[in-house]
Amino acid sequence: MLLILAATPLETNLLRQTMTNTEHLSCGSIKIIAGELEGQQVLLCHGGIGQVNMALQLTRILSVHTPLAVFLCGCGGSYPDSGLRVGDLALADVEIFGDLGVVTTDTFIPLSHLNIPQDKQLAPAIKQSIPLDPELCRWAQLSLEEVACGPFVSVNCCSGTPAASLDLQLRTKGICENMEGAAAAQVCSEFNIPLLELRGISNPTGTRDPEQWDVVRGSAAAQSAILKLLQRWPDR
């Protein structure tokens, strides 16, 4: 069984319409839809917007269910030099906690670069970035015709100005910004479950001009790619 996850129901419309033999389950306060998609047994659910929502809900689900892999999908913002446009598809090879650190007058210091004493016996280590399963990522890249693969950046504070967007791009070399991926990557790594993250571009980062945003188009691109991957998923 595979777990398909998105932040919001808007990002799973197409998948939910395509699902067959559905059954509604609950896991605490989370609603899970169990069913079939492209011949695969799947669970589909929504983690909510933001890293805390996603970490909490995914932890709840993985405490009860053990999927072969988690497919995280949704929309995201493209960084200026990524070459990505609205409707394009992006695949994460690593997830970076983009705003975990300290803003000073002239720079940003990642939390991992501060000399914070750590005792890994007593507390979890600081993680600034989390690589996603390389085998799954490579398989997805080969299975999809047009997809840009690169670092994704998860933020609590989105890049709403050109300066913020450029700064994050330069610091992280990221191609796509979002608000949940790094949290999902950390939870999946804790549970030893491979994560694949695919996002359709809904907007360029650095602007809040509604003319340049299309969440429906971005979300549709990611969902179409998920359906394609399910058709090609090898029986394991």
Ligand SMILES: O=C(O)c1cccc(C(=O)CC[C@H]2O[C@@H](n3cnc4c(=O)[nH]cnc43)[C@H](O)[C@@H]2O)c1
């Ligand atoms: O109104 C704004 O300025 C604004 C800025 C960033 C995101 C939003 C959203 O309503 C979408 C949040 C949702 O979509 C993902 N997402 C899409 N584009 C971006 C982005 O440029 N930066 C960060 N997250 C983005 C995100 O994963 C959320 O789930 C509104």
